[in-house]
Amino acid sequence: MSHYLDILTSLPGLSILRQRDGHLTRELLQEPGGFGLGQIPARLKPEATTNMVCGFCSTGCGLKIHLRAGEAIGLSPQTSYPVNLGMACPKGWEALTVLDAPDRATTPLLRNASGQLEPVSWETAMQQFVGRMKSIQKEHGPHSVAFLSTGQIPTEEMALLGSLAKFGMGMLHGDGNTRQCMATAAVAYKQSFGFDAPPYTYADFEESDALVFVGSNPCIAHPIMWERVMRNRRSPEIIVIDPRMTETAMYASQHLAIKPKSDQSLLYGVARILIENGWLDESFIAASTEGFEEFARYVAAFDLPRVVSDTGLKPEQIERFAETIHQRKRASFWWTMGVNQSYQGTRTAQAIINLALMTGNIGKPGTGANSITGQCNAMGSRLFSNTTGLLGGRDFTKPEHRQQIADVLEIDAARIPTENSWAYHEIMEGILKGKIKGLWVICTNTAHSWINQNLAREMLDRLDFLVVQDMYHTTETARLAHLVLPAAGWGEKEGTFINSERRFGVIKKVRKAPGQALADFHIFKLIAHYWGCGDMFSMWTSPAAVFEIIKECSRGMPCDFTGMQDYGWLDAQGGVQWPCPSELEAPAQERRLFEDGKFFRENGKAMFYFEEPRPLSEPTNDGYPFILLTGRGTASQWHTQTRTGKSAVLRKLYPEKPFVEINPADARTLGLVQNEWITIESQRGRMLAMALFTPAVQPGQLFIPMHYEGTNQLTDAVFDPYSKQPSYKACAVRVTRGH
Known part of the structure; x- marks a missing residue:
């Protein structure tokens, strides 16, 4: 075990918090290194191996699964996979271990008359699910039930869930926990580029001359991405914009420790400096963007005294930041939750996008306005969950989009909602207002993760019927449920994930799910049967079949992946990034968007968005300093x-x-x-x-x-x-x- 722990703690820049004798210390491991294959214990003696992608974060690392009698007995990082190149973080190394937890949900659980959850059969669980959900709809209207989805199940399962709930069960309202991590980036890209389209590939970490991390700590949050930064041989400037001296900031050549939520002012001030000095890509601005003149007039007000006051930085820090962007040929801009999880996150993300556009740092190696995703399949959720948009990145409110999906699915277009769902917080508020009476929660832990937790739990307590579908029966949300449906986890089912750089990767069934737990796919099919809409999903026979269906749903869209053949082909290719239309016969492993300077808005140009920054939504005071x-x-x-x-x-x-x-x-x-x-x-x-x-x-x-x-x-x-x-x-x- 000690050797194994040594391997796990060898990642460069990994900050380890240790608790010894009641004392807490932080140890930053400074030496470059990285995870290697390590030693597979001789006692395991695998008979075969297979490859699949990890199911934790959005990095999408390739793992080699070691098999005996067809069952996984261990794993190691996949050396040839273009994402991680033989590395894995501690979570990846332990991905199989967490499947063996004693609190796995192994049978449906129904709350009895005395308030206790007790085991029941799948038939009883389905009768309860369908009977109580339909009863609520009959009494309170069809939109009185809703679902909360996830970014942690395969794309095929997300598509089936969203289609079942909205087309089969008549639900209007359904959102996902992707709202908690990536909604800001998705909206910023849609508005600025015309589609939710992260433009980069991970090779850009290694090919940048300057990397700007805004509210992002990849050293901890995405260790393998950080390892790609450590492989950069261009002696890059690393600029970190974060109030806190994070582990990533410890490695930075410039740490801009701004006041919380003053990013927007800083970015506008830097834009002003670039404009005043003529440090622009004027040909790119003219050919590929619109709104720049209005933006330039707006940011003129963000002079040094104002930005210094707003951010708490020194003038020379701000000026050096701007000069670095100008002097370095390849600048890339990266952000995560420090930007997204904000009351003004969308405009802050677009302030980052604006810097990339005005300097022409997009569509070329080592550049880009690059949102790093959180969950393993948040990108799949954004495009194919039927929550914030119709399948394939389409729009529920557009008749032509509804008809396109109806034709692919061979259903009546009248079954597709003509309006958008409430967002996550609106669904929660709907419970508080008595408008949502039944809630179906899939692979997320609302009672723990939702903001203002005490009020969130009060909201969940008000439901007439709460169904939780999860791997574990002990989550804070499952403990509040009226019905718990036991689900298989990563490694116990099939499908695809789409990672941060738009790469489809395959997951495989390498373990049997415990007890009576079923893959979410089969639970959804079971519900469709008991609900009485099973015929609508007769084509949805397996995850592989659904892959073909959603492939057709993507046709003609920016995320078109009709050129991807099947799971075996994806596996052999080492994963493939979208877009991959049918005419693209041999997709390169690393591809960027916007290489031709054409964007997805109707006129083909990216748009500059900007807005007056707002002060902290809850500033300090004498009582809360x-x-x-x-x-x-x-x-x-x-x-x-x-x-x-x-x-x-x-x-x-x-x-x-x-x-x-x-x-x-x-x-x-x-x-x-x-x-x-x-x-x-x-x-x-x-x-x-x-x-x-x-x-x-x-x-x-x-x-x-x-x-x-x-x-x-x-x-x-x-x-x-x-x-x-x-x-x-x-x-x-x-x-x-x-x-």
Whole structure:
């Protein structure tokens, strides 16, 4: 075990938080290295291997699964896969282990008259599901039931779920937990480019002369992407824009420690400097964009004194940032949740996009305005879940789009909703207002992850019928359910994921699901049968068959992948990026969008979007003098720890108990002692955490990892007006000693 732990902790830049004798310390591993294959224990003696992609984050690493008698007994990173090139992060190494957890859901569970969940047959579960959902619709109307989907199941399952719910069961309202991570990027791309289209390929990490990370900590959140940065041989400038000295910022040549949520002002100020100095790609602006003149007039107001005041940076930091973009031939701009999870995230993302457009840093190696996705299949959710848009990136409100999908699916177009669903927070508010009475939650943990957790749980408690479909029966949401449906997990079913760089990768069934657990695909088919709409899905016989269906749904769209043959072909190719239309016979492994300067808006041009920045939605005051920042804690934790918490190895790599980072100066003012338990409180809730003194956070700020159950008792339910994504990252809190 100690050798295995040595392998797991060898990733360059990996920050390990260790808890020894009740004390918490952070260790940053400085030496370059990376995960290799390690030693497969001799006792395993695999008889065969097969390849598939990892099911944790959006990186989409290739893993080699070692088999005996057709069942997985171990894994190692796939050396030839173009994503990870023989590397895996701790989560990937432990991907099989978490399938063996003792709290796996192995049989349907129904809440009985005494309030306890008890095992029932699948037939009883289906009768209860259909009977109670239909009863609610009959009493309160067809739109009184809704579903909450996920970015963590295969694309084929997402498409079947969204089609079943909306075309078969008559649901109008359904959203996914992708709303919590990627909605902002999706909307920003749609508005600016005309389609939700991340333009880059991972090779750009290695080919940039300057990499700008805005609200992004890939060293922790996407370790293999960070390893690709470490392979860059162009001596790049690494610029990190983040209030906190993150692990990524520790490696930066420029760390711009801005005031929370002042990114927009900084980016507009840098745009002004570029314009005033003529550091532009004028030919690209003229040929490939519109709205630049209005944008240039707008940002003229963001002079140095204003930007210095807004951001807290020094003038020379701002000027050096602008000069670096100009001087380096290839600049790439990367962002994740620090931008997306904001009350003004869409316009901030577009401020990043604007910098790439005005300098011509797009469509070429080492460039791009590049959103890094969170979940393993958030891109699949964005395009094929039937939640925020119709299958294939289409629009529910357009008659021609509805007819195209109806023709592919061989259904009456009248069955397709003509209006968009409520967003996630509107569905939750609909429960509070008594408009949503039944909710079906698939592979997500709303009671833990949704913002302002105490109110979220109160909302769920008000439902007449809550169904949770999950791998584990112990999640915070499953414990509130009236009915739990046991689902198979990654490695126990088939399908495809689409990663951050638009690459389709295959997952395979290499384990049997425990007990009576079924693949989500088969649960959806079972529900369709009991609901009485099974004939509508007679073509949807298997995930492979659905792959062919959604391939047709993509035809003619920017995400067209009709040229992808089948799972075996995808496997042999090492995954393939969209677009891959039928006329593309031999797709290159690494492809960028917009190489020809043509975008997806009607006139073929990208659009400059901008808007006046807004102050913090909840500023500090005398009662709540600290700004709370949240984010990923370690490379070994994932979301609500539903899976990572099941691995003994991963649990050794992060503290089991929550901690809060606080600046030593603030700790002295408050009279705190290192590692003591303190209370952090907002206007919505309170939590206990162990105090960790570190200059990584600035005075007046705190940081708590998002993974702990108490974190979202503090966060404030405010939302971006365009993407409707929650603003998890900054709210006002206070600190008191003890419990």
